[in-house]
Amino acid sequence: MTYCLGIVTQSGFVVAADSRTNAGVDYISTYQKLFDFSEPGQRVILLCTSGNLAITQAVVNMLNRDLKLGECESFHTLPTLYDAACYVGEKIRHIQERERPWLERDKIDFSCNCLLAGQFQGEPPELYLIYRQGNCIQATPETPFLQIGETKYGKPILDRILSYDTSVEDAAKCALLSIDSTMKSNISVGPPIDLVMYRTDSFKVGDRLRLGQDDPYLVEIRKQWEISLRQAFDQMPPIEWMGL
Amino acid sequence: MTYCLGIVTQSGFVVAADSRTNAGVDYISTYQKLFDFSEPGQRVILLCTSGNLAITQAVVNMLNRDLKLGECESFHTLPTLYDAACYVGEKIRHIQERERPWLERDKIDFSCNCLLAGQFQGEPPELYLIYRQGNCIQATPETPFLQIGETKYGKPILDRILSYDTSVEDAAKCALLSIDSTMKSNISVGPPIDLVMYRTDSFKVGDRLRLGQDDPYLVEIRKQWEISLRQAFDQMPPIEWMGL
Numbered sequence: 001m002t003y004c005l006g007i008v009t010q011s012g013f014v015v016a017a018d019s020r021t022n023a024g025v026d027y028i029s030t031y032q033k034l035f036d037f038s039e040p041g042q043r044v045i046l047l048c049t050s051g052n053l054a055i056t057q058a059v060v061n062m063l064n065r066d067l068k069l070g071e072c073e074s075f076h077t078l079p080t081l082y083d084a085a086c087y088v089g090e091k092i093r094h095i096q097e098r099e100r101p102w103l104e105r106d107k108i109d110f111s112c113n114c115l116l117a118g119q120f121q122g123e124p125p126e127l128y129l130i131y132r133q134g135n136c137i138q139a140t141p142e143t144p145f146l147q148i149g150e151t152k153y154g155k156p157i158l159d160r161i162l163s164y165d166t167s168v169e170d171a172a173k174c175a176l177l178s179i180d181s182t183m184k185s186n187i188s189v190g191p192p193i194d195l196v197m198y199r200t201d202s203f204k205v206g207d208r209l210r211l212g213q214d215d216p217y218l219v220e221i222r223k224q225w226e227i228s229l230r231q232a233f234d235q236m237p238p239i240e241w242m243g244l
Numbered sequence: 245m246t247y248c249l250g251i252v253t254q255s256g257f258v259v260a261a262d263s264r265t266n267a268g269v270d271y272i273s274t275y276q277k278l279f280d281f282s283e284p285g286q287r288v289i290l291l292c293t294s295g296n297l298a299i300t301q302a303v304v305n306m307l308n309r310d311l312k313l314g315e316c317e318s319f320h321t322l323p324t325l326y327d328a329a330c331y332v333g334e335k336i337r338h339i340q341e342r343e344r345p346w347l348e349r350d351k352i353d354f355s356c357n358c359l360l361a362g363q364f365q366g367e368p369p370e371l372y373l374i375y376r377q378g379n380c381i382q383a384t385p386e387t388p389f390l391q392i393g394e395t396k397y398g399k400p401i402l403d404r405i406l407s408y409d410t411s412v413e414d415a416a417k418c419a420l421l422s423i424d425s426t427m428k429s430n431i432s433v434g435p436p437i438d439l440v441m442y443r444t445d446s447f448k449v450g451d452r453l454r455l456g457q458d459d460p461y462l463v464e465i466r467k468q469w470e471i472s473l474r475q476a477f478d479q480m481p482p483i484e485w486m487g488l
Contacts, residue, residue, distance in 0.1 A: 152396030152397050152429070152430075153396050153397070153399060153400050154400075155397060155429045156397050156398075156400065156401075156425040156426075156428065156429050157400075157473075159428050159429050160428070160470055160473050160474070161473070161474065161477055169482065169483070170477075172483055173477070173480050173482070173483060174477070176483070177477070177480070181400040182400075184400060184403050184404070185396070185399045185400050185403050186396075195483075197483075197485070206485075207483075207485040207486075208485065208486060209483065209485060209486055210486075217481075217483070217484060220481060221480055221481060224479065224480055224481065225476065225480065226404055228475075228476030228479055228480075229401075229404050229405070229473075229476060230404075230405065231472075231476070232469065232472030232473060232475070232476050233405055233414075233417070233418070233421070235468065235472055236417055236421070236465055236468055236469065236472075237461075237464060237465060237468065238413065238417070239413070239416055239417060239420070239439075239441075239451075239453065239461070240461060241441070241450075241451040241452065241453060242451075242452060242453055242454075
């Protein structure tokens with residue numbers, strides 16, 4: 001499985017992804033799921049992928065290929081992030097069309113979902129979730145985060161902490177805790193964690209992190225969070241039972 | 245959907261359930277999912293159900309019917325909770341056998357999972373999860389909680405707080421927070437929350453609660469938990485970014 005999330009706030013956006021891939025429990029490996037297609041100064045484009053690894057790698061390969069061959073349609077020629085999201089959707093459709101009959105007859109899951117976050121010159125920062133069917137939805141001030149993959153374990157912390165007014169630094173911390181909570185509860189999501197924080201109108205990916213299992217910062221926040229949660233729990237008022 | 249959980253600790257057990265049932269988003273109703281089959285002084289038996297409502301109600305009806313008709317096999321004649329779990333499994337198998345062909349051909353989900361917690365005279369308190377296939381697993385000191393229904397949102401808090409040494413009072417608080425977190429993140433889980441706490445060797449269900457949406461205690465712990473979580477979050481050390 002996989003867990004990726006994106007958060008867009010009034011001051012920027014955050015994208016984060018784990019790196020675990022598993023084909024059954026006896027074939028667990030590490031693959032990067034967060035990709036940077038930015039053109040510094042012009043456009044910032046971050047892509048996260050989840051789903052069938054052969055499909056998601058094919059999509060990323062085709063996106064890179066268009067850039068390399070200077071195709072007229074590529075991440076560096078499209079005018080808006082919405083166009084880029086539709087373009088990713090077209091790639092997903094193309095690959096799925098090609099692979100689907102072969103995978104479907106062996107009952108192999110061929111799903112592929114993507115998050116696309118970025119900012120183009122003259123546009124605000126945006127965040128899209130692109131479905132396996134190639135269509136997409138956009139994060140809004142009312143719903144400032146989008147998730148793909150193993151999304152449920154890490155949602156409560158986002159629901160409690162995040163809003164569109166959250167600082168981008170706090171959004172990054174919250175993303176990290178959301179992934180760490182998921183890793184604790186589900187073995188199919190695992191390190192290293194890739195994290196990128198982007199500030200509106202900077203047009204460069206200035207702040208990024210890759211945190212391995214034993215990274216001192218990850219160990220520290222995990223320990224602190226456990227202690228703080230325990231304290232919060234201990235402060236909860238006792239239950240007043242109704243009796244029989 | 246539904247969310248029920250059971251926790252067994254060295255000093256007793258806790259069972260908790262929400263009360264929301266939905267057949268699509270336009271037919272949401274309230275049904276009790278926690279049932280008490282205890283015979284005070286002799287045996288304590290609590291059952292939680294999730295899945296297709298017609299199936300789970302049929303199972304509960306058959307369990308009650310056996311008691312009412314004084315059948316030789318019933319919750320009040322079986323010698324151990326393990327036998328009771330197998331007996332529930334037999335009922336599930338019987339009902340599913342009867343209903344399955346009719347539901348399957350209309351692609352209606354006929355799943356049914358149960359939690360069974362209790363203590364029989366001469367036995368320790370135990371907790372079982374009975375699958376739709378009628379087989380069951382038991383909670384152990386290493387894995388002291390079992391969940392059915394919409395289980396993922398509420399698992400991180402259990403993973404962080406619970407162990408077999410947790411007091412049964414803390415286990416009850418933890419169960420409440422686990423359900424409340426799930427209700428906040430998933431609209432298919434809803435109040436009232438039914439909660440039962442049982443102390444080893446008491447052989448009666450002394451402590452129980454039914455908390456509605458606006459119950460003052462639920463409102464209070466929800467508010468306190470949000471404040472405490474926010475404080476815990478604010479105490480987290482800032483991220484040290486790697487830069488480019």
